Amino acid sequence: MFYRLSGVRHTSYPAARQLWPIAADRWQVGVLALLALLAPLLISDLYLGSYALPWLIWTAAALSLSLLMGLGGQLHFGFAAVMAIGAYSSIHLARGGVPFEFALLGGGLTAAVIGTAFGAAALRVKGLYLVMATLAMQYLVDWVISNVPAISGGAQATLRTPEVSFLWIPIDSLDARYYVALLWTVLMTLFFLNVKRTSFGRALAAIRDKDFAAAVIGVDPFRTKLTAFMTASFAGGVSGAILAFCYYGAVTPEQFGFNVSIQLVAMVLVGGLGSVIGGYLGAGFVLLVPIVLTNLIAGLGAAGWFSISQNLTAHLPLIFYGGMIIGFLLFEPLGLAKIYDNIRKYFLVWPFRHSGS
Amino acid sequence: MAYFIELLVNGALVGLMYALAALGFVLIYKSAGVPNLAQGALVMMAAFLVWYLGSLGLPIWIAILAGAALMFGFGLLVERLLLRRMVGQPVIMVVMLTLGMEILLRGLIPGVFGASPKSIDLGIGLAPVIVADVFMNRAYLIGGLVALLLIGASMLFFRTRLGTKLRAVSDDHVASWAVGLSVERAIGLSWGIAGIAAVGAGVLWGSVQGVDWTLSTLLFPAIAVVILGGIDSIKGVLVGGLAVGILGSVIPGYLDAYAGGSTRDVVTSVIILLTILVRPHGIFGREDIERI
Numbered sequence: 001m002f003y004r005l006s007g008v009r010h011t012s013y014p015a016a017r018q019l020w021p022i023a024a025d026r027w028q029v030g031v032l033a034l035l036a037l038l039a040p041l042l043i044s045d046l047y048l049g050s051y052a053l054p055w056l057i058w059t060a061a062a063l064s065l066s067l068l069m070g071l072g073g074q075l076h077f078g079f080a081a082v083m084a085i086g087a088y089s090s091i092h093l094a095r096g097g098v099p100f101e102f103a104l105l106g107g108g109l110t111a112a113v114i115g116t117a118f119g120a121a122a123l124r125v126k127g128l129y130l131v132m133a134t135l136a137m138q139y140l141v142d143w144v145i146s147n148v149p150a151i152s153g154g155a156q157a158t159l160r161t162p163e164v165s166f167l168w169i170p171i172d173s174l175d176a177r178y179y180v181a182l183l184w185t186v187l188m189t190l191f192f193l194n195v196k197r198t199s200f201g202r203a204l205a206a207i208r209d210k211d212f213a214a215a216v217i218g219v220d221p222f223r224t225k226l227t228a229f230m231t232a233s234f235a236g237g238v239s240g241a242i243l244a245f246c247y248y249g250a251v252t253p254e255q256f257g258f259n260v261s262i263q264l265v266a267m268v269l270v271g272g273l274g275s276v277i278g279g280y281l282g283a284g285f286v287l288l289v290p291i292v293l294t295n296l297i298a299g300l301g302a303a304g305w306f307s308i309s310q311n312l313t314a315h316l317p318l319i320f321y322g323g324m325i326i327g328f329l330l331f332e333p334l335g336l337a338k339i340y341d342n343i344r345k346y347f348l349v350w351p352f353r354h355s356g357s
Numbered sequence: 358m359a360y361f362i363e364l365l366v367n368g369a370l371v372g373l374m375y376a377l378a379a380l381g382f383v384l385i386y387k388s389a390g391v392p393n394l395a396q397g398a399l400v401m402m403a404a405f406l407v408w409y410l411g412s413l414g415l416p417i418w419i420a421i422l423a424g425a426a427l428m429f430g431f432g433l434l435v436e437r438l439l440l441r442r443m444v445g446q447p448v449i450m451v452v453m454l455t456l457g458m459e460i461l462l463r464g465l466i467p468g469v470f471g472a473s474p475k476s477i478d479l480g481i482g483l484a485p486v487i488v489a490d491v492f493m494n495r496a497y498l499i500g501g502l503v504a505l506l507l508i509g510a511s512m513l514f515f516r517t518r519l520g521t522k523l524r525a526v527s528d529d530h531v532a533s534w535a536v537g538l539s540v541e542r543a544i545g546l547s548w549g550i551a552g553i554a555a556v557g558a559g560v561l562w563g564s565v566q567g568v569d570w571t572l573s574t575l576l577f578p579a580i581a582v583v584i585l586g587g588i589d590s591i592k593g594v595l596v597g598g599l600a601v602g603i604l605g606s607v608i609p610g611y612l613d614a615y616a617g618g619s620t621r622d623v624v625t626s627v628i629i630l631l632t633i634l635v636r637p638h639g640i641f642g643r644e645d646i647e648r649i
Contacts, residue, residue, distance in 0.1 A: 075449055121630065125637050127448045128392050132584055136629035139577070143623050262456055269453050311471055318464025325457030329450055330442055 003348045019193055036182055040175045049174050051288065056181045057243045058283040060188040062267040063276065064235035067192060069265070070274025071201060072228035073208030075130045078118070078138030079236055079264050084256030085141065086111035086237025087244035088151055091161055091251065100164035100171070104241050111237020112230045114141075119229025123222065126211075138258050146253040158250045177246040184242050188235060192276050195231075204228055266321070270328050272337025281336035289324060290317040363492055364610040365603055370493070370501030372582075372602015374565075376594045377504040378558040378575045379582035380511060381551030387527045387589040388547035391440055392448070394455040397576030398462035399552060403428050404559030404568040405466050408475045417479060425556045432552030436545045459573060467570045474567035477560060500561040504598075507557050511550070512591055523547060527589070578605065581625045585632050587642025596640060601628060 003024040010016035020026045035042070039052055065079045090107025094100055118137045125133060145152050153159040164171050166180050195201045203224045206214035211221040244251045263286060271282020294316040301308040332338060378400050385393045393399075406427055410420035439458065443451050479499070487493070514520045526533045526543040533540050562572055581601045586593025609620040638644040 069449070075452075121634060125633055128452065128588075129584075129633050129637050131392075131448075131452055132580060132629055133633045135577075135580070136626040136633075139622050139626040140630075143619065143626075147619070262460070265453060266457075269449070312468040315464040315468030315472070318460055319468060322457045322459070322461025322464060325453060326439065326461060329454045329457065330439065333446065333450060 080260035081141035083240025090241035115233025272335030275337035278337030368606025376598025404563035428552030432548035587639030590641035593641035
């Protein structure tokens, strides 16, 4: 009914392969794109700067990780370190006078090189051991960043991002920073949507399902895994650089710690492994739900509904965050993307219960 | 030379206490094949529980015993409510579930009992023990000895009738079912025992460095211990604990002055990485042969 299938026929191969064959989906994407473009006019600076902007950037980061974990099946618990490499190297490049566009690319490339080295080190193992190996790399990178003064600007120091301009437009206002982030997230989204239908994407899926079997049918697991690590690390590095330039404004090693890695994995899992809409929903959920629920409970407590101690209120975000991860894994392991999919499928055949045949 | 021996001895004692924190991890992995990344949070929770029971006015020994009983029950509960639903799921689900539990406990426990550091007084005293010119931290000495005792006890436990059942279950779930062992009960039991091991680690570490949320960061050295020693070997916990403790004490003892501090985390990371690169199943672990 709402997602009208009548009139959708494929008369050519490109038509059969298009991203959104159903008109209602195209309408939704169009409306969302329009809303995203007009967001600086529609919502106040407070919401734009502290909710919409981080949501977009974390979405791009979650999509980068989802490429590796969802499509390639390679677990990565040190992705924040990859983002840190991208952020720090792009800041140093920009401070050295390299134009912002190339600094972003340079950050991404550095992250790709180091991230691929990590991937190569971890290629011998999979599953739990890959988790442990990437976790150890996270600690190593953290330590190198905070203990080499040339990188971090001195231990315990913050490194400010310099003034830059993107395509001759100075990135000094909130709106400009929002549009840079939006551009990168849209690029990431398009890349993710399209990579699934390339040979690389299919090779990744084969590796994810069973790497020996993939090797038998002629997919080189070694090369595919390395390429997956490289692609995801590049995207993660650029996302980290955008996060530093457009949102934080100054970076410290703690902003890319182990907890951030777990947060990214949580975004990917809560959203749904390997799903684009899941990347958006998961990033939004993990970032916003603990804050919103905490504010709600603190507000109810302040209004006198019940008494809640200051100490417990301070710990509520962690409690909700952990509870959310457990809840999703137990009750909807396929994440928010699956919930969205269920709703969409329901309306696809509404008013009937299910499609015929 | 005296400095070296001092680092060596204290490192070995600290390593034994790491091993105690890692013991729960190995027990659960051995019986259920579940990597319990919430073991650090269990240690923290146990320390908070014992502190709370002690602050109610109970003598410390009774508080420890009551804490052990409570943590045993909590372990059973976690297995029954959370982990049993995860049977047959991919490893990422289990890893994230235990990490989610870790985050939840890290928020809930300090949130309920108060975030400021507490102290557990075991009546050990602070004066160092001096044996042949080597200064030993008295708390570490007692802690290391108690840890050795507990690990030895758990080795002996696996020779009892109940322990034999647990070993059978860890060998092969289906075969254990076939001869009439309750696999579920055995796995639950191993979670309970891991809870008790957490009480041991929590009390010892809590008395050394105070009880607050940082106890849950013991997870990282504990992971290094189990990776090095072999993820399903209790003997490996002992050897891995000693190695991680000694390397994590001797190398920073000489390098910290040049490298700007906190090289212990680096040593721990490098131990994990090298083990995984060279011998992923660890020193005593059983090598899994993957079949297509």
